[in-house]
Amino acid sequence: MNKNFFLLFLLPLILVGCIASQDEIQTLKIKVINLETTLNKQNQKSEELEKKLDELNKMLISLENKLSKDMIVEIKTQVLSELDEMKKEQTQLSSQVEEIKFSQEESEKNLKTQLENLVTQTQALELKIKELEKKLETISKEPPKETSSPSNATVTSPDNATKIAAIKPEEKSEEKPLSEAQFYDRAYSYYQKGDFKNAKKFFEEYIEKFPKGSWIGQAYFWIGEIYFKEQKYEEAILNYQKLIELPGWHPLKPSAMLKQAQAFKALGDTEAYKILLKKLINQYPQSKEAEVAKKLLK
Numbered sequence: 001m002n003k004n005f006f007l008l009f010l011l012p013l014i015l016v017g018c019i020a021s022q023d024e025i026q027t028l029k030i031k032v033i034n035l036e037t038t039l040n041k042q043n044q045k046s047e048e049l050e051k052k053l054d055e056l057n058k059m060l061i062s063l064e065n066k067l068s069k070d071m072i073v074e075i076k077t078q079v080l081s082e083l084d085e086m087k088k089e090q091t092q093l094s095s096q097v098e099e100i101k102f103s104q105e106e107s108e109k110n111l112k113t114q115l116e117n118l119v120t121q122t123q124a125l126e127l128k129i130k131e132l133e134k135k136l137e138t139i140s141k142e143p144p145k146e147t148s149s150p151s152n153a154t155v156t157s158p159d160n161a162t163k164i165a166a167i168k169p170e171e172k173s174e175e176k177p178l179s180e181a182q183f184y185d186r187a188y189s190y191y192q193k194g195d196f197k198n199a200k201k202f203f204e205e206y207i208e209k210f211p212k213g214s215w216i217g218q219a220y221f222w223i224g225e226i227y228f229k230e231q232k233y234e235e236a237i238l239n240y241q242k243l244i245e246l247p248g249w250h251p252l253k254p255s256a257m258l259k260q261a262q263a264f265k266a267l268g269d270t271e272a273y274k275i276l277l278k279k280l281i282n283q284y285p286q287s288k289e290a291e292v293a294k295k296l297l298k
Contacts, residue, residue: 184215196226217250233263254289
């Protein structure tokens with residue numbers, strides 16, 4: 001009885017304990033579900049955060065790339081600007097050099113023109129001097145004018161006989177040798193008259209007698225011109241060359257070079273013709289003959 005009573009007494013307690021444990025289990029289950037839900041939410045948040053972090057990293061990388069590109073562009077821009085400045089400076093320097101060259105060429109041209117003018121003036125003065133010398137010679141050679149005697153006078157007075165005797169030796173006296181200027185002037189006057197035979201003879205004699213004369217270059221040139229007119233082009237080329245080879249500057253050298261080229265062309269040597277024209281342009285670029293040569297080469 002006692003045992004049964006005791007069991008009867010314990011049974012409700014056991015049942016109550018069982019009920020309590022089931023409630024707790026249910027509660028725990030709910031809590032677990034809640035925890036799982038919370039965990040899932042947190043996992044989702046963490047995933048979202050990771051995605052955001054990835055996006056931020058990507059943004060950072062792109063920013064870094066952009067920054068580096070911008071820096072490169074900036075450096076390139078700076079380098080290009082510096083290069084542009086250097087080019088401007090180079091252009092200014094080259095323009096200054098060109099101005100200096102131009103002024104130098106102008107001064108050289110002016111000096112050459114002045115020299116040519118001086119040569120022309122001296123030649124003109126020399127010709128005037130030669131003309132004056134000629135006039136003086138003709139005046140000195142003229143016999144003194146005699147006073148006209150009466151028409152019926154047939155006997156020569158002793159005074160007149162003495163005068164005539166004094167004059168005759170002067171008439172028989174030999175001519176003085178020609179000076180250098182007179183020799184050249186005579187040769188050139190023959191050339192101007194078209195008497196090429198005597199002109200060439202006197203020019204050649206002038207060269208022989210005055211190998212270092214003041215008009216030696218002119219003599220070679222005019223002999224070359226005579227041969228050119230006679231269509232003896234080989235002889236013309238040789239005489240032009242003698243003038244060209246003379247040391248120093250000479251006003252007729254460009255003309256000699258041009259005529260020499262034309263003589264080669266007349267002989268059919270077009271190669272030598274072109275070479276000489278180019279040489280003329282290079283050596284005497286400011287001369288009138290160089291302008292002619294440029295037109296002939298076109």
